[in-house]
Amino acid sequence: MRNLQVKEQKVKELTEKFQKAQAAILTSYIGITVEEDTELRKNMREAGIEYKVVKNTLTLRAAKEAGYGEIEKYLVGPVAIAFGYDDPTAPARVLANFADKHKAIELKAGIVQGQIFDTQKVNELSKIPPREVLIAKVLGSFKAPLSNLVYVLNAVKEKKEANA
Structure with a gap:
């Protein structure tokens, strides 16, 4: 498979995730250690949340195709996405709990039930x-x-x- 085809496939998969998810929370993870990342991924799996690190260009393409192009301003620096399919509050809650103990994690924004949430709204959502x-x-x-x-x-x- 050519590189372009691989990227197109990733964009297609991400677009489907954005459309299917109750919530997609964007987070910065600069400075997180391998051990902390392993712990975060374990917490995400246990909560039924899919956690992905994807290039911002691919994320933006997929978000635009899903109708969420406004998140472009939050796609600065390394960004990971936590997709929650059942509970729209779960990704924000798990990330916020982890961020309380590990300052390297920062909630950036989110898409919750079709609406774009800024950092403040994502933090409020995490308290539900x-x-x-x-x-x-x-x-x-x-x-x-x-x-x-x-x-x-x-x-x-x-x-x-x-x-x-």
């Missing part, structure tokens, strides 16, 4: 708990009033039984 935690909180908020209602009804029943 996982979907399962949010569901548990909602269910917990339903459970508390129901538990109180059961407690009150039980108290009324016991009071009536005591009076009878």
Whole structure:
């Protein structure tokens, strides 16, 4: 295969990833050690996130084909992309948690459910708990009033039984 064909194939694959992903977070990784990179990739795999380092020219071509050409201004220096297909908050959260411990990682921007997010928005997104935690909180908020209602009804029943 010729070099041009290889590049065209990579652009095609990246375009599909941009279109399929719930979130694609761009990050700078200058100064990260091999051990840190291995740890980051392991964290990404465990969270179901695909982490890729791709040339900026190929990334820009794929982003433009997917309709996200505006990310061009964030493609400066070495950039890696974290693709999340299930949970749109997961890539930002995993990267932000890693960046807290390893200052070489810097969140640059992202594409989240079709919208371009700048660094500030990506950082805000990283603070949203996982979907399962949010569901548990909602269910917990339903459970508390129901538990109180059961407690009150039980108290009324016991009071009536005591009076009878």
